[in-house]
Amino acid sequence: MTQTQTISLTINGEAVTATVPVRSNLVDFLRNDLGLTGSHVGCEHGVCGACTLEVDGAMIRGCLMLAVQADGATVTTVEGLADSPRGQALRDAFHRRNALQCGYCTPGMLASALEYVEAGRPADRAAIREHISGNYCRCTGYQAVVDAICDLIGQGAKA
Amino acid sequence: MNEPLHIFDRPNSYIGRSVPRPDARRLLEGRGKFVDDLQLPRMLHAAFLRSAHSHARIDGFDLDAARAMPGVVAIYTGKDFADHVTPYVGTLTHLAGLRSAPQMPMAMDVARWQGEPIAMVVAQSRAEAEDAVAMIDADLHPLDAACDTESALDADTPVIHEAFGSNLAWERLVEAGDVDAVFSRNDVTVIKRTFRFGRHTGVTLEPRASVVEYDPSENRLTYWYSGQAPHMMQAILAKHLDLPEENVRVVAHDVGGSFGIKIHTYGDDIATAVAAKLLKRPVKFVADRHESFVSDIHARDHVVTGRIAVTADGTIEALDFDDLTGIGPYSMYPRTSAIECNQVLNLTGAPYKLRNYRARGRVVFQNKNLMCQYRAVGHPIAMAVADGLVDEAAAAIGVDPAEIRRRNLVPDDTYPCVSASGMKFDDLSHEKTLDRLISEMRYDDLRADQATCREKGVYRGIGLVSMVEVANPSPMFYGIGGAPISAQDGATVRLDAGGALHVSSSITEQGQGTNTILAQIAAEVFGVDMDRVKVTTGDTDNVPYGGGTWASRGAGIGGEAMLLASKALKDQVLDVAGILLQSESESLDIRSGSVVDADSGAERISLRDLARTVYYRGNELPSDVKPELIATRHYRVTDFPFVFTNSAMAAHVEVDVESGFVRVLHFWAVEDCGRVINPQLVDEQIRGGVVQGIGGALYEECVYSEDGQLLNATMADYLVPMAGEMPDISVFHVETPTKTSVLGAKGAGEAGTGGAPAAVMNAVNDALRPLGASIFQMPMSPERILKALGKV
Ligand code: FES
Ligand code: FES
Numbered sequence: 001m002t003q004t005q006t007i008s009l010t011i012n013g014e015a016v017t018a019t020v021p022v023r024s025n026l027v028d029f030l031r032n033d034l035g036l037t038g039s040h041v042g043c044e045h046g047v048c049g050a051c052t053l054e055v056d057g058a059m060i061r062g063c064l065m066l067a068v069q070a071d072g073a074t075v076t077t078v079e080g081l082a083d084s085p086r087g088q089a090l091r092d093a094f095h096r097r098n099a100l101q102c103g104y105c106t107p108g109m110l111a112s113a114l115e116y117v118e119a120g121r122p123a124d125r126a127a128i129r130e131h132i133s134g135n136y137c138r139c140t141g142y143q144a145v146v147d148a149i150c151d152l153i154g155q156g157a158k159a
Numbered sequence: 160m161n162e163p164l165h166i167f168d169r170p171n172s173y174i175g176r177s178v179p180r181p182d183a184r185r186l187l188e189g190r191g192k193f194v195d196d197l198q199l200p201r202m203l204h205a206a207f208l209r210s211a212h213s214h215a216r217i218d219g220f221d222l223d224a225a226r227a228m229p230g231v232v233a234i235y236t237g238k239d240f241a242d243h244v245t246p247y248v249g250t251l252t253h254l255a256g257l258r259s260a261p262q263m264p265m266a267m268d269v270a271r272w273q274g275e276p277i278a279m280v281v282a283q284s285r286a287e288a289e290d291a292v293a294m295i296d297a298d299l300h301p302l303d304a305a306c307d308t309e310s311a312l313d314a315d316t317p318v319i320h321e322a323f324g325s326n327l328a329w330e331r332l333v334e335a336g337d338v339d340a341v342f343s344r345n346d347v348t349v350i351k352r353t354f355r356f357g358r359h360t361g362v363t364l365e366p367r368a369s370v371v372e373y374d375p376s377e378n379r380l381t382y383w384y385s386g387q388a389p390h391m392m393q394a395i396l397a398k399h400l401d402l403p404e405e406n407v408r409v410v411a412h413d414v415g416g417s418f419g420i421k422i423h424t425y426g427d428d429i430a431t432a433v434a435a436k437l438l439k440r441p442v443k444f445v446a447d448r449h450e451s452f453v454s455d456i457h458a459r460d461h462v463v464t465g466r467i468a469v470t471a472d473g474t475i476e477a478l479d480f481d482d483l484t485g486i487g488p489y490s491m492y493p494r495t496s497a498i499e500c501n502q503v504l505n506l507t508g509a510p511y512k513l514r515n516y517r518a519r520g521r522v523v524f525q526n527k528n529l530m531c532q533y534r535a536v537g538h539p540i541a542m543a544v545a546d547g548l549v550d551e552a553a554a555a556i557g558v559d560p561a562e563i564r565r566r567n568l569v570p571d572d573t574y575p576c577v578s579a580s581g582m583k584f585d586d587l588s589h590e591k592t593l594d595r596l597i598s599e600m601r602y603d604d605l606r607a608d609q610a611t612c613r614e615k616g617v618y619r620g621i622g623l624v625s626m627v628e629v630a631n632p633s634p635m636f637y638g639i640g641g642a643p644i645s646a647q648d649g650a651t652v653r654l655d656a657g658g659a660l661h662v663s664s665s666i667t668e669q670g671q672g673t674n675t676i677l678a679q680i681a682a683e684v685f686g687v688d689m690d691r692v693k694v695t696t697g698d699t700d701n702v703p704y705g706g707g708t709w710a711s712r713g714a715g716i717g718g719e720a721m722l723l724a725s726k727a728l729k730d731q732v733l734d735v736a737g738i739l740l741q742s743e744s745e746s747l748d749i750r751s752g753s754v755v756d757a758d759s760g761a762e763r764i765s766l767r768d769l770a771r772t773v774y775y776r777g778n779e780l781p782s783d784v785k786p787e788l789i790a791t792r793h794y795r796v797t798d799f800p801f802v803f804t805n806s807a808m809a810a811h812v813e814v815d816v817e818s819g820f821v822r823v824l825h826f827w828a829v830e831d832c833g834r835v836i837n838p839q840l841v842d843e844q845i846r847g848g849v850v851q852g853i854g855g856a857l858y859e860e861c862v863y864s865e866d867g868q869l870l871n872a873t874m875a876d877y878l879v880p881m882a883g884e885m886p887d888i889s890v891f892h893v894e895t896p897t898k899t900s901v902l903g904a905k906g907a908g909e910a911g912t913g914g915a916p917a918a919v920m921n922a923v924n925d926a927l928r929p930l931g932a933s934i935f936q937m938p939m940s941p942e943r944i945l946k947a948l949g950k951v
Contacts, residue, residue: 002229023286032284037196038189040415042364043448047874050364078189091187095179098843102670103186104193104365104415125887133883136874138364138416139670141850141911142882144843 007071011036012080020067027051027062029070030077038078038107042136049135052108053077059115078107087114089155093148101139109135113149123153167834171686171751173679174902177839178689180675182668192412194368194385199441202370203232205431206288206444208278208295209453210270213526213867214304214317217268217277221296225280228294230287233438235430236278237265243433245399247424249490251640254497257329257522259490260320264426264433270299271319271488272528273868274453276426281434281442304526306867308485309462311523319488319524328490329497329522333504335579336515341468341477350551351466354544355936356459359859361533362879365415366446367455369428371435381408382432386421387667388707393699394643395424395493396432411697414669418534418851420455422709424492427454452872457861458533459937460485461503461540467548468515473558473566477515478508478579480544484522484530491531493642497522499530502537502629508545509578510589510625510805511567516579526867534851536710538628538913546624546917547924547935554928560623560921561597568593568625582627583799586895589625592807592829596623599891600809600827612813613929619824620926622810624917630832630906631715631802631897633795647795648712649703650720652681652728654788656774658752658767660687662724663695665705666717671908672840673713677721679836680902684725686749687766703791711906714836715802716794719900723792735786736769739779794900802897804905806830808849810918811886814926816948819941821857821923823886830910831893834903841907842890848911849888854880856916860938 008017011034020029025044030036030053042050044063051062054076081087090113093099100106109132116131128146137145167174185191222234246261265276278295282288303317310316311326319326342349370383380402384392389409397404414421431444446454465480482503486496500520507518553563568589569576575585596602602621609619637644648665655661662681668674678692695701705720706712729749736754737744740763748757753765772779773786780786796802811824828845835841858878862870871877888911896903916937924933927947934947945951 021286031196032198035198036189037193038191040193040365041195042366043874045448045873045875048364048448082188082190091184094187095183098180098183098672098839100183100186100670101672101843101847102363102365102414102416103183103191104363104413106186107189110187129882129885133881136362136364136879136881138362138418138851138879139847140843141846141848141888142885143846143887146882146887 005068007068009070009072010074012076012083022066022068024067025063026065026067026070029067030062036077036079040104040107049108049112050105052111052135054111059111078110089152090114090117093152097144097148097151099140099144099148105135105137109137109145113145116149117152123150125150169683169686171683171688173683173689174836177837178675178679180672182674193365193415194370194383195445197370197383199370199372202441202443203281203283203438204285204288204443205279205281205434206285206292207276207427208292208297210266210273210275210277210299212270212299212301213273213306214302215270215299216302217266217270218298218300220278220298224296225291225294228287228291230283231280231291232283233281233434234278235434237263237267240264240430240433241267243437244429247399247492249492249495251495251637251642253640254329254495254501257490257495257497258323259328262489262492264430272526274528276430279430279434281438304867306526306863306865308460308483308523308525311485311525319526326524327521328486328524331501331504331520333516333518333580338477338479338515338517341515342479347468347470347476348552348555349466349468350548350555352548352551352935354463354465354547356461356540357860357937358457358460358530359855360452360455360457360861361418361420363416363418363420366448366451367421367425367428368445369431370441370443371432372441373436373439375439378402379406380432380436381410384409384411385414386411387417387669387709388422388644389667389697389699390665390704391644391707399429400432400436409699411667417669419532419709423456423494423531425454448874449872452877453528453869456491456531456533457528458530459540459855460530463540463544465544465548467552469552469556471556473553473556473563475511475513475567478513478545479517480507482520485525485527486522487527487529488524489529491529493644494532494637496529496531498532499537503541505580505582506537506541506627509580509582509627510569512569513579518580527863534848535909535913538626538909539852539855539916542624542626542914542917543920547920550921550924561602564593564623564625584803586833586897587627587803587805588831588893588895589805591893592805592831593625595891595893596807596809596827596829599829599889605811618814618816618926620812620814620922620924622918622920622922622925624914624921625807626805626910626914628711628804628806628906628910628913629801630711630804631796632710632712633797633800635800636710645704645706647793648705648717648720649791649793650717650724651703651789651791652685652724654728654732654766654770656770658765658770659691659693660685661693662721663702664717664721665702665707666713667697667708669708671844672837673708675840676714676718676836680718680721681725684722685729687752691752703793711804711908714904715900715906716796718836718904719902720792720794722902723794724790727792728790731787731790732769735773736764738781738784739769739772740764796899798899802899802905804832804907804910806910806914808914808918810915810922812919812922812926814923814944816930819944821939821944823853823919825886826888826915828888828911829891829893830907831895832907833894833896833905835892835894836904844908845890845911846888848909849915850880850885852912852915853885853919855937856919857938
């Protein structure tokens with residue numbers, strides 16, 4: 001039950017070695033052990049998208065991946081994005097459009113939006129809505145999020 | 160010529176502008192401070208054992224195995240708290256006759272809903288606490304349960320609180336005019352329908368969360384709170400944990416959505432505070448999603464049978480209905496679970512000229528989770544019943560739905576007036592909002608499109624609603640009935656030594672932009688750039704006393720207090736400036752951070768210099784001058800019980816008559832919330848609210864088995880609106896400022912949720928009408944639509 005394992009991984013550009021309970025999921029490890037509280041937990045069963053973050057270039061659910069599965073991986077969280085220019089234009093667009101209210105869905109929503117924009121996909125409202133349909137937001141009603149992503153793509157700016 | 164500047168017509172003009180929220184940046188960078196982000200030294204974690212039965216006698220516990228689990232620090236059952244917390248009862252005296260039984264944080268003898276906390280483990284980590292919970296052996300003896308609303312009052316239904324003799328919690332009858340006489344007339348068409356509103360719940364993305372720290376050296380309790388009403392929570396914790404009120408500090412930093420869910424008193428939160436006090440160590444409790452579904456308050460659960468009488472020309476002559484609502488085994492503390500029914504009785508049909516009105520409400524106990532106030536309290540029911548009946552009547556007499564509303568809405572030039580249920584209305588604009596709606600949505604074009612589509616077998620529908628929304632409540636809402644809930648709010652504005660403003664307010668932020676609008680108001684009224692206003696909210700140690708943010712009151716009440724305080728400080732600063740500058744203070748103004756000559760606009764002294772003179776070089780002032788560079792003002796609504804908002808909304812839907820799926824193609828809202836402080840933020844409140852309303856209309860339902868088990872308590876099974884299903888929503892404004900305040904703002908936070916269900920239901924029925932089908936049950940799931948079509 002309390003079996004542990006030591007893992008080494010790169011998180012937001014920093015090398016991290018830690019001993020974690022094998023049952024701990026990645027988002028709990030990031031939040032509770034490393035203080036990276038930007039990633040949120042809304043359901044712990046892979047539906048709400050609040051825990052969405054980047055592992056080895058793919059956007060994944062931090063609640064569905066065990067911390068030990070991230071051994072050797074490169075992880076980027078919302079804090080890592082904020083410390084880099086990557087995503088800055090997207091954050092600006094979210095800000096301008098008020099694409100967040102309480103901000104609890106925002107780290108996950110930004111990750112999904114970034115995935116869409118970086119894939120070079122078009123400013124197609126229906127396609128954007130489809131893409132972010134794994135990210136639940138109770139506050140905004142989603143339209144401002146779609147607007148923000150469209151703005152950014154429309155400007156031809158890089159995310 | 161220099162006209163005197165109006166309070167809203169100034170160089171630092173922010174009121175009425177879509178200023179981006181300064182504090183949103185933080186959240187975009189992962190720097191939010193939500194309760195679960197908090198890690199305190201020696202902090203412990205709580206997990207709860209909850210009743211697996213909807214009704215069960217608690218015969219005892221075997222805790223030995225649980226106690227032996229790693230990391231366990233303490234285990235408590237309900238009875239362990241008997242001497243440490245006093246019971247609470249969810250009644251208020253102004254809801255005459257309302258009854259409820261005393262509640263404790265954890266059930267002691269009998270558990271009355273599936274999910275009620277019955278035991279608590281406090282351990283070194285949440286995982287260890289949950290491990291130990293799984294090892295508790297609870298001896299529960301299942302009892303017959305009363306789960307169904309409609310049979311709750313039947314003679315053979317088990318009575319949940321024996322002493323009451325029945326499951327009736329409250330009833331009320333509202334009567335005006337002579338309803339029976341109208342219904343017996345032979346010149347009216349009478350339409351009767353039964354409406355069913357399922358239970359749904361808030362599903363705030365951040366679950367309820369508490370961190371509580373107790374310091375015995377000062378007998379001081381600090382409660383980090385994810386909620387809307389810090390001072391109310393302070394009073395409740397003090398009262399039931401036997402602490403001096405001033406020794407309880409409630410702090411709300413970032414709140415991940417609340418919508419009324421997090422404003423109530425939950426046993427697990429109170430138990431967390433008790434445990435922190437007993438253990439003298441910080442304790443954290445964060446509900447997991449399953450716990451949220453079985454313990455966050457549910458909403459709605461109404462069955463309404465109503466009838467309407469209209470004349471051949473479409474005049475509504477009478478409205479008569481009976482509302483039955485199930486609230487779970489207790490009335491929620493301290494706001495009670497009768498308010499929603501009360502709102503339904505007060506508001507149904509309120510937009511219309513109506514003299515003959517009868518509304519009967521009954522509120523019943525059941526062995527299900529508690530039902531209480533959630534965004535738009537009562538409005539979705541009131542609007543769907545009235546506007547549903549209006550549309551059915553219009554169809555029956557062959558009048559267009561827009562036209563029947565025009566003929567019956569209270570005219571814009573007849574205010575102030577009083578509704579049939581006794582509500583005082585002023586400054587409403589039903590006619591203007593409807594006219595604007597009809598033109599913005601291109602109603603006639605949509606009707607033409609509808610006809611073309613029908614020929615192709617595509618069923619589109621248009622649904623309208625005209626609504627009123629309760630906003631800016633006075634003490635008549637809660638305080639009058641004995642609740643520790645303030646209807647007034649305070650604001651403090653202070654000039655610091657650098658010439659910036661520090662403002663604080665008793666209203667709270669949950670993402671709607673409270674802090675932003677407070678800064679907009681202070682900056683504009685006082686006369687500084689907005690980036691020089693620093694806002695503090697959500698901390699009982701550091702803000703004036705007040706109610707918080709709920710019932711669409713933040714902007715209207717807290718905003719007015721901020722306006723008054725900013726104006727007062729401005730006058731005080733100009734008095735000092737007049738002395739320093741040896742000028743008449745009336746000839747001076749404050750603009751962009753400087754005291755200026757009011758006529759020429761020429762700078763006389765910067766606020767920084769003025770403040771530094773006062774704070775550092777008081778010797779330069781005459782000794783009888785005692786400058787006050789801080790001002791506090793409070794505000795409450797006095798002449799009205801509520802200041803109502805109104806709007807007109809429309810949904811355009813397409814119903815797939817083969818699958819039963821409804822797609823909302825577009826939604827329009829024309830809102831009159833008085834003075835709009837920040838159009839973007841108001842629009843986003845409306846949009847978010849509309850989507851919650853669409854959720855209730857089409858997807859969201861807490862599905863219970865007959866014996867009271869919640870069957871869909873996961874996010875995979877409980878459907879919430881996601882981006883792919885949601886339409887774009889066009890929002891427009893008519894601005895009729897309320898005369899009750901200088902600011903003129905009314906609330907906008909709940910309108911969308913209150914109106915959207917009615918609009919969507921009317922649209923679905925409009926689409927189904929040529930097929931002879933109709934539906935009056937929410938959510939309007941595909942299965943129910945197919946049933947209505949006779950296909951399953
Ligand atoms: S917390 Fe991971 S998807 Fe909800
Ligand atoms: S902004 Fe609150 S959940 Fe999305």
